[in-house]
Amino acid sequence: xxxxxxxxxxxxxxxxxxxxxxxxxxxxxxxxxxxxxxxxxxxxxxxxxxxxxxxxxx
Amino acid sequence: xxxxxxxxxxxxxxxxxxxxxxxxxxxxxxxxxxxxxxxxxxxxxxxxxxxxxxxxxxxxxxxxxxxxxxxxxxxxxxxxxxxxxxxxxxxxxxxxxxxxxxxxxxxxxxxxxxxxxxxxxxxxxxxxxxxxxxxxxxxxxxxxxxxxxxxxxxxxxxxxxxxxxxxxxxxxxxxxxxxxxxxxxxxxxxxxxxxxxxxxxxxxxxxxxxxxxxxxxxxxxxxxxxxxxxxxxxxxxxxxxxxxxxxxxxxxxxxxxxxxxxxxxxxxxxxxxxxxxxxxxxxxxxxxxxxxxxxxxxxxxxxxxxxxxxxxxxxxxxxxxxxxxxxxxxxxxxxxxxxxxxxxxxxxxxxxxxxxxxxxxxxxxxxxxxxxxxxxxxxxxxxxxxxxxxxxxxxxxxxxxxxxxxxxxxxxxxxxxxxxxxxxxxxxxxxxxxxxxxxxxxxxxxxxxxxxxxxxxxxxxxxxxxxxxxxxxxxxxxxxxxxxxxxxxxxxxxxxxxxxxxxxxxxxxxxxxxxxxxxxxxxxxxxxxxxxxxxxxxxxxxxxxxxxxxxxxxxxxxxxxxxxxxxxxxxxxxxxxxxxxxxxxxxxxxxxxxxxxxxxxxxxxxxxxxxxxxxxxxxxxxxxxxxxxxxxxxxxxxxxxxxxxxxxxxxxxxxxxxxxxxxxxxxxxxxxxxxxxxxxxxxxxxxxxxxxxxxxxxxxxxxxxxxxxxxxxxxxxxxxxxxxxxxxxxxxxxxxxxxxxxxxxxxxxxxxxxxxxxxxxxxxxxx
Numbered sequence: 001x002x003x004x005x006x007x008x009x010x011x012x013x014x015x016x017x018x019x020x021x022x023x024x025x026x027x028x029x030x031x032x033x034x035x036x037x038x039x040x041x042x043x044x045x046x047x048x049x050x051x052x053x054x055x056x057x058x
Numbered sequence: 059x060x061x062x063x064x065x066x067x068x069x070x071x072x073x074x075x076x077x078x079x080x081x082x083x084x085x086x087x088x089x090x091x092x093x094x095x096x097x098x099x100x101x102x103x104x105x106x107x108x109x110x111x112x113x114x115x116x117x118x119x120x121x122x123x124x125x126x127x128x129x130x131x132x133x134x135x136x137x138x139x140x141x142x143x144x145x146x147x148x149x150x151x152x153x154x155x156x157x158x159x160x161x162x163x164x165x166x167x168x169x170x171x172x173x174x175x176x177x178x179x180x181x182x183x184x185x186x187x188x189x190x191x192x193x194x195x196x197x198x199x200x201x202x203x204x205x206x207x208x209x210x211x212x213x214x215x216x217x218x219x220x221x222x223x224x225x226x227x228x229x230x231x232x233x234x235x236x237x238x239x240x241x242x243x244x245x246x247x248x249x250x251x252x253x254x255x256x257x258x259x260x261x262x263x264x265x266x267x268x269x270x271x272x273x274x275x276x277x278x279x280x281x282x283x284x285x286x287x288x289x290x291x292x293x294x295x296x297x298x299x300x301x302x303x304x305x306x307x308x309x310x311x312x313x314x315x316x317x318x319x320x321x322x323x324x325x326x327x328x329x330x331x332x333x334x335x336x337x338x339x340x341x342x343x344x345x346x347x348x349x350x351x352x353x354x355x356x357x358x359x360x361x362x363x364x365x366x367x368x369x370x371x372x373x374x375x376x377x378x379x380x381x382x383x384x385x386x387x388x389x390x391x392x393x394x395x396x397x398x399x400x401x402x403x404x405x406x407x408x409x410x411x412x413x414x415x416x417x418x419x420x421x422x423x424x425x426x427x428x429x430x431x432x433x434x435x436x437x438x439x440x441x442x443x444x445x446x447x448x449x450x451x452x453x454x455x456x457x458x459x460x461x462x463x464x465x466x467x468x469x470x471x472x473x474x475x476x477x478x479x480x481x482x483x484x485x486x487x488x489x490x491x492x493x494x495x496x497x498x499x500x501x502x503x504x505x506x507x508x509x510x511x512x513x514x515x516x517x518x519x520x521x522x523x524x525x526x527x528x529x530x531x532x533x534x535x536x537x538x539x540x541x542x543x544x545x546x547x548x549x550x551x552x553x554x555x556x557x558x559x560x561x562x563x564x565x566x567x568x569x570x571x572x573x574x575x576x577x578x579x580x581x582x583x584x585x586x587x588x589x590x591x592x593x594x595x596x597x598x599x600x601x602x603x604x605x606x607x608x609x610x611x612x613x614x615x616x617x618x619x620x621x622x623x624x625x626x627x628x629x630x631x632x633x634x635x636x637x638x639x640x641x642x643x644x645x646x647x648x649x650x651x652x653x654x655x656x657x658x659x660x661x662x663x664x665x666x667x668x669x670x671x672x673x674x675x676x677x678x679x680x681x682x683x684x685x686x687x688x689x690x691x692x693x694x695x696x697x698x699x700x701x702x703x704x705x706x707x708x709x710x711x712x713x714x715x716x717x718x719x720x721x722x723x724x725x726x727x728x729x730x731x732x733x734x735x736x737x738x739x740x741x742x743x744x745x746x747x748x749x750x751x752x753x754x755x756x757x758x759x760x761x762x763x764x765x766x767x768x769x770x771x772x773x774x775x776x777x778x779x780x781x782x783x784x785x786x787x788x789x790x791x792x793x794x795x796x797x798x799x800x801x802x803x804x805x806x807x808x809x810x811x812x813x814x815x816x817x818x819x820x821x822x823x824x825x
Contacts, residue, residue, distance in 0.1 A: 004234070004237070008218075008241055011214065011217055012214060012245070015210050015213060016210070018210065019206055019207065022206045023203065023206060026199065026203065026206070032151060033152055033153045034153060035153040035513075036129070036150065036151055036152030036153060039129030039132065040129075042129070043129070043130065043133045
């Protein structure tokens with residue numbers, strides 16, 4: 001049972017990573033437009049990358 | 059052969075044809091059209107109040123994109139502006155149909171950015187930033203965060219609980235078990251405190267006002283379960299309910315969030331429409347300069363310029379200019395009426411081919427439009443407050459849950475010799491089992507599936523309970539012009555006209571935006587030769603061919619006065635070496651109108667027709683489509699009266715209309731639908747707005763609403779069945795945490811899966 005000493009913290013840590021990732025996604029506005037996101041992946045990019053970094057940040 | 063070559067030339071010149079084809083969706087075809095109507099784009103004064111300055115010096119503006127319908131518009135709009143200097147952000151939100159722009163005011167201003175988007179044919183309306191940060195949006199984010207925390211806690215506590223449950227069956231020592239319980243407690247207690255707040259708040263509010271709702275037993279169950287589990291952990295006992303309390307919260311938060319998203323979507327649709335209503339008027343100052351003013355700041359005596367194709371902002375009198383005014387949205391009359399100096403014009407009507415200057419005669423509040431809006435508001439107030447199905451069930455269910463849990467606790471306390479803690483644990487188990495996980499998901503899961511399905515077909519559900527009401531409808535009342543009919547005339551006698559004359563007429567008609575001329579150029583391809591055509595507002599079109607003046611227009615103007623005039627809409631072609639030729643038009647019903655009426659009848663729904671148009675025309679259409687009950691010459695108040703009569707007979711009516719004159723009726727009816735081309739006020743009044751040339755969305759919406767209602771009742775049935783089985787077990791004290799967890803998640807999954815059948819089923823049928 002001594003394995004629990006690191007298994008439980010490891011499991012909790014992984015869970016927390018997931019939680020933080022979700023909260024970050026929420027904060028950066030990725031849940032604002034669920035319909036648009038589904039279609040954006042299908043749209044052709046123009047010849048050059050349009051302002052990648054600036055579109056998601058508020 | 060001549061016809062074929064004509065077709066080829068027309069195919070080779072698509073740009074010229076763009077005007078003639080009716081716009082189906084947003085892209086190219088409409089761009090040309092709109093550019094012609096709206097030569098006045100947004101000016102800085104139009105959105106000064108909506109502009110927002112940020113701390114880093116940038117400015118931002120959020121706009122409603124009126125004709126954003128399809129996903130490819132995202133690329134079209136964003137690529138229009140993304141290369142502009144000074145632009146920081148341009149993002150289209152397809153769910154809310156809005157465009158967020160942010161730019162650096164040192165490098166650019168808003169106007170060129172907006173002009174670039176407008177040049178692609180999109181109509182933009184600025185949104186008030188205060189509306190964007192609404193309480194509901196903040197509530198949505200809080201729910202999502204609570205859901206994430208509850209989900210995290212539920213999965214981790216469950217991980218530990220599974221170990222404990224298998225340890226109970228095998229050889230886990232009490233020390234290890236207590237360790238597991240303590241770790242669970244450390245995860246669950248903060249999670250409950252955080253994620254439970256939405257429920258605790260609502261429970262407190264209703265308790266203070268002396269009522270009860272579903273949140274009271276939920277809060278009781280969660281708090282008692284977590285608190286008692288802590289004390290059980292201190293006692294070192296076998297069973298704790300940490301897992302059940304966080305899982306309960308997690309499932310309920312999912313249901314809550316789905317419901318809120320649905321309402322949020324409905325709200326943003328309504329906000330977009332409200333923004334559209336507040337468009338500006340162009341005022342002519344004393345020195346002849348033009349400036350833009352919001353409609354509510356107009357005063358009597360001001361002079362307003364109305365460009366061709368624009369909506370007239372205010373009741374007034376024409377000072378100069380000749381044109382036709384399309385009052386179809388206001389009165390249901392489908393043919394534009396010629397206006398000249400001194401004629402009265404009404405707010406909400408659309409100016410035709412010529413520019414007008416209008417003196418404002420009525421204050422905004424006194425205009426005909428405002429009167430209709432007032433009628434509508436009083437209708438809305440008198441409309442019965444509809445109580446949503448889930449709320450009605452909860453109202454009955456909550457007291458039962460309280461009584462059951464209290465009786466269980468009292469019974470065990472009186473009849474058994476165990477310590478009181480055990481009796482309380484059993485009562486908590488009853489609360490947890492009866493808590494409406496399945497009930498909380500039963501309605502929102504179905505509604506999300508139904509609304510999503512309708513949305514994909516261009517049917518926008520604007521109020522959250524619209525589908526519930528629509529499902530109960532047994533009578534459908536149609537408006538005529540623009541609803542059953544296409545709202546624009548089409549050529550009737552194409553077969554009996556010499557093809558050469560038809561082609562000539564079409565060639566001339568191509569140069570005008572008058573509805574009859576457009577109907578002509580739609581009906582015949584013409585030869586696409588270049589003509590210099592002059593438009594005589596109120597009379598018609600003229601051109602010179604081989605030295606002769608050819609006229610296309612009004613009967614008298616074309617020199618025909620044989621006294622054979624009748625009520626039909628007509629155009630005459632004269633002046634050549636041929637006898638004057640008459641073209642007649644009618645307002646044709648939508649292609650699938652008869653089909654839709656038959657389909658509604660097949661579902662046991664009675665169909666009626668109420669129109670503001672002349673009785674003769676209405677009767678003819680009713681006969682053509684097989685509608686037995688119809689009335690013409692209806693004023694808005696007449697329509698309301700008829701709807702009230704139907705209500706008094708115990709009927710539940712759905713009103714379907716597009717005109718301003720329908721708006722009060724739309725607000726009075728039990729449920730209402732309106733096409734996307736309808737007047738703004740009507741779209742605001744209607745529960746559901748549908749897009750497209752066809753009427754079939756009406757059948758689709760009613761069908762989906764009825765299927766959704768069926769599924770909701772099935773889900774209630776499933777939830778009740780689950781309670782019938784689980785509650786006796788809980789009252790008898792046999793519910794361990796393992797059984798509680800399995801029963802709770804099992805019933806929730808079954809209910810959600812049942813809701814998803816709405817999409818499965820329709821996919822099979824839809825083909």
